[in-house]
Amino acid sequence: MNTSEAQQTPDVEALVRKAVTRWRSEPTGLLQVLREVQEALNYIPPQALSLIARLLRQPLSRVRGIAGFYSFLSIEPWGRYRVLFSDNVTDRMQGSERLLAEMCHRLWVEPGKASEDGLVSVATTSCTGLCDQGPGMLVNGRALGRLTSERVEQVCGLILHSVPLADWPVELFVVDDNVRRPDALLGHGLEPGDPIRAALRRGVEGQFEQAANERSWREGYVGAALGPVAVLEEVKRSNLRGRGGAGFTTGIKWEACRHATGSARYVICNADEGEPGTFKDRVLLASHADLLFDGMTVAAYAVGAGRGFLYLRGEYRYLLDHLQAVLKRRRDANLLGDTICNQPGFDFDIEIHVGAGSYVCGEESALIESLEGKRGVPRNRPPFPVTAGYLQQPTIVNNVETLCAAALIAVRGGDWYRSIGTLKSAGTKILSVAGDCERPGIYEYPFGVTLRQVLEDCGAINTQAVQVSGPSGSCVDETEFERRIAFEDLPTAGAFTIFDASRDMFEVAHAYTQFFAHESCGFCTPCRAGTSMLMHSMAKIRDGNGTLHDLREIARLNRVLLMSAHCGLGHTACNPILDTMKKFRPMYERRLAARDFAPAFDLDAALSRARQMTGRDDPGAHLENSA
Ligand SMILES: Cc1cc2nc3c(=O)[nH]c(=O)nc-3n(C[C@H](O)[C@H](O)[C@H](O)COP(=O)(O)O)c2cc1C
Numbered sequence: 001m002n003t004s005e006a007q008q009t010p011d012v013e014a015l016v017r018k019a020v021t022r023w024r025s026e027p028t029g030l031l032q033v034l035r036e037v038q039e040a041l042n043y044i045p046p047q048a049l050s051l052i053a054r055l056l057r058q059p060l061s062r063v064r065g066i067a068g069f070y071s072f073l074s075i076e077p078w079g080r081y082r083v084l085f086s087d088n089v090t091d092r093m094q095g096s097e098r099l100l101a102e103m104c105h106r107l108w109v110e111p112g113k114a115s116e117d118g119l120v121s122v123a124t125t126s127c128t129g130l131c132d133q134g135p136g137m138l139v140n141g142r143a144l145g146r147l148t149s150e151r152v153e154q155v156c157g158l159i160l161h162s163v164p165l166a167d168w169p170v171e172l173f174v175v176d177d178n179v180r181r182p183d184a185l186l187g188h189g190l191e192p193g194d195p196i197r198a199a200l201r202r203g204v205e206g207q208f209e210q211a212a213n214e215r216s217w218r219e220g221y222v223g224a225a226l227g228p229v230a231v232l233e234e235v236k237r238s239n240l241r242g243r244g245g246a247g248f249t250t251g252i253k254w255e256a257c258r259h260a261t262g263s264a265r266y267v268i269c270n271a272d273e274g275e276p277g278t279f280k281d282r283v284l285l286a287s288h289a290d291l292l293f294d295g296m297t298v299a300a301y302a303v304g305a306g307r308g309f310l311y312l313r314g315e316y317r318y319l320l321d322h323l324q325a326v327l328k329r330r331r332d333a334n335l336l337g338d339t340i341c342n343q344p345g346f347d348f349d350i351e352i353h354v355g356a357g358s359y360v361c362g363e364e365s366a367l368i369e370s371l372e373g374k375r376g377v378p379r380n381r382p383p384f385p386v387t388a389g390y391l392q393q394p395t396i397v398n399n400v401e402t403l404c405a406a407a408l409i410a411v412r413g414g415d416w417y418r419s420i421g422t423l424k425s426a427g428t429k430i431l432s433v434a435g436d437c438e439r440p441g442i443y444e445y446p447f448g449v450t451l452r453q454v455l456e457d458c459g460a461i462n463t464q465a466v467q468v469s470g471p472s473g474s475c476v477d478e479t480e481f482e483r484r485i486a487f488e489d490l491p492t493a494g495a496f497t498i499f500d501a502s503r504d505m506f507e508v509a510h511a512y513t514q515f516f517a518h519e520s521c522g523f524c525t526p527c528r529a530g531t532s533m534l535m536h537s538m539a540k541i542r543d544g545n546g547t548l549h550d551l552r553e554i555a556r557l558n559r560v561l562l563m564s565a566h567c568g569l570g571h572t573a574c575n576p577i578l579d580t581m582k583k584f585r586p587m588y589e590r591r592l593a594a595r596d597f598a599p600a601f602d603l604d605a606a607l608s609r610a611r612q613m614t615g616r617d618d619p620g621a622h623l624e625n626s627a
C-alpha cells in the first residue's frame with residue numbers, strides 16, 4: 001500500500017536516507033530523490049529538504065529551487081489522493097472541464113486545493129498523452145482514460161472510502177496501444193538482442209581486419225575497433241533523421257559524438273514526449289521497450305558510450321516498473337551490463353530517470369540539466385551535447401522513435417531503410433492521431449503520406465483543420481490536405497490532431513496559448529513575459545474586449561520572441577495564433593470589440609484640465625491633431 005494513502009506517520013529521515021542511498025549519494029540524483037520523497041509523502045516537508053541538502057552536499061536554497069521548478073513537486077501537502085486532469089485541447093473537446101467540475105462537486109473540493117481533511121486534491125496538468133482515449137487523468141501517477149460521469153463517480157467512491165490505489169479495479173487503469181496501422185517499425189518482428197547481434201556482425205564483416213576489432217571498442221575514434229564504424233556508416237547511409245522534432249541527421253550526430261574528446265560518452269533517450277497531442281512514444285515504451293533498448297545499445301556501440309539514460313516523462317511514471325523489468329531481463333540475458341553478447345570491452349548499462357512535470361525538459365539541453373539533478377533550464381548552445389552534454393562529456397540525445405528506427409537499421413541495413421519514404425525523408429513516421437475522427441490511435445506510414453490519406457484512414461469527416469506536430473507545429477486547413485508528412489513539406493514530431501467544422505479554432509489557439517504560458521520555464525524575460533502577454537491578449541479577445549491593435553501586437557510579439565527567446569518554446573509560442581489568425585480570421589474578427597485601437601485610458605480627456613488651465617481648446621491642443 002502506498003504510504004501516502006495509508007495515512008501512517010512516515011519516518012521521514014529513513015525515507016530520505018534510503019532514497020539518497022539508492023541514488024548513490026550523488027548530486028545528480030537530487031531530482032530523483034525529491035521525486036521519490038514526494039511520491040511517498042505527497043509533498044516534500046522542510047525536514048526532508050534540509051536532510052537532502054545535507055546528504056547531497058548542496059545548498060538548501062538550491063534544493064528548494066529545484067523543488068519549486070517542477071510542477072509535480074510541492075513543499076505544501078497535496079491530498080493523499082492527488083487527481084490531475086489532463087488539460088489538452090482534445091481532453092477539453094471530450095468534456096474534461098465538465099468532469100473536473102463534477103468531481104470537485106462530489107468530493108467537496110476546490111480545484112487546485114487539497115480538501116481540508118487532506119484526503120484529496122483535484123487539479124489540472126498539461127497533456128498526459130492519453131489523447132486517443134481521453135479525457136484522461138492521473139491519480140497518484142497512475143493513468144486513467146476514457147473518463148465519463150460514471151467513471152468519475154466510481155473514482156470518487158473509491159477515494160471517499162480511502163481504498164488504496166493497489167485495490168482499485170484494474171480495468172480503470174487499462175491504457176490501450178490503439179495501433180491502427182503498423183508499418184516497418186511497429187511490425188518489426190525482431191527478437192530482443194537481434195539488433196545488437198546484427199551490429200556486432202556488421203563489425204566482423206567490415207572491410208578491416210578482425211584483429212582491429214579485438215582492441216577496446218571504446219578507445220576513441222583513432223585506432224578504435226572498426227565494428228562501431230561500420231554501424232555508424234550504416235546509420236549514415238540510411239539517412240535517418242531525428243523524430244523528436246528538429247529532424248537532425250542521426251548518423252552525423254553520432255559521428256560527431258564519437259569524434260569528440262572526453263573521458264566518457266553517454267547515450268540519452270528522450271522519452272519526455274511533452275508536446276500536446278503526441279503519444280506514440282508511450283506505445284513504443286509500453287510495447288516495444290526491447291527495440292528501444294536495443295537501439296540505445298547499438299548507439300552506445302557506435303559512439304563508444306558506457307552509460308545510457310532513459311528520461312521518462314513524469315506523466316508516464318506508471319510505465320516505470322515495466323521498463324525496469326525489461327532492463328533486468330536484458331541484464332540477465334547478457335544484452336546489458338559487462339561484455340554484452342560476449343564482446344570483450346562492450347560494457348553498457350541504462351538507468352531510468354523520471355521527470356517531474358516540465359515540458360521544457362524535452363529540449364535536449366534542459367533534459368541534460370534535469371538528468372544532472374538541476375532545474376530544467378535550456379543551456380546556451382554551442383557547445384552542443386555531442387561535445388559537451390551530460391557532465392560536459394560527449395553525449396547523444398535521441399528521441400524514442402529515432403532509437404527504435406536505428407535498431408531496425410542495424411538489422412536490415414541503411415539501403416533498405418532509405419528505400420522507404422521520400423528522397424529527403426527516409427523511413428516511416430509514427431503519427432499520434434486524435435481529435436475528431438472515428439478511429440483515433442497510432443498510425444505508421446512511409447514518409448510522404450498525404451494528410452487526406454490519414455484523415456480517410458482514421459475516419460475523419462467534415463474536417464476543417466489539422467494541427468500537425470502539436471502547438472509548436474502548424475495548423476493546416478482543408479485547402480492543404482494534399483500536403484505530405486515529410487521533412488520537405490510538413491515535418492512533425494508525431495501529433496496529428498483533427499478538428500471538424502464544429503470546432504472554434506480561436507478556442508483551440510487560446511488553449512495552446514495557455515499551455516505555453518504555463519510551461520515557460522521563466523529563464524528569459526521575452527518568453528516569460530511574452531507567453532503571459534499572449535495569453536492575456538487571447539483572453540481579452542475572447543471576452544469581447546479586443547481590437548485589431550491586439551492582433552497587430554501579437555504579430556509584433558512573435559518577432560520579439562523569434563529574435564530573443566532562449567529556446568524553441570519561446571520561438572514557437574505564437575505559432576498557433578498566427579496560423580489560426582491567418583486561416584480562420586473570421587473566428588477572431590467576430591470577437592473584436594472594435595476594429596480600431598480602443599485605448600483603455602482616454603489620454604485626450606485626461607488632458608482637458610491642462611487645456612482649461614492654459615486657456616486653449618483649439619484643434620492643435622487635442623491629441624488626434626497633434627503630430
Ligand atoms: C521546448 C522543446 C520541447 C521538446 N520536447 C521534446 C520531447 O518531448 N521529445 C523529443 O524527443 N524531443 C523534444 N524536443 C527536441 C529535442 O530538443 C531534441 O531535438 C531531440 O530530442 C533530439 O532527438 P532526435 O534527433 O532523435 O529527434 C523538444 C525541443 C524543444 C525546444
Ligand code: SF4
Nearest residue numbers: 522523524527567570
Ligand atoms: S524561451 Fe521560454 S522556455 Fe525557453 S529558456 Fe526562455 S523562458 Fe525558458
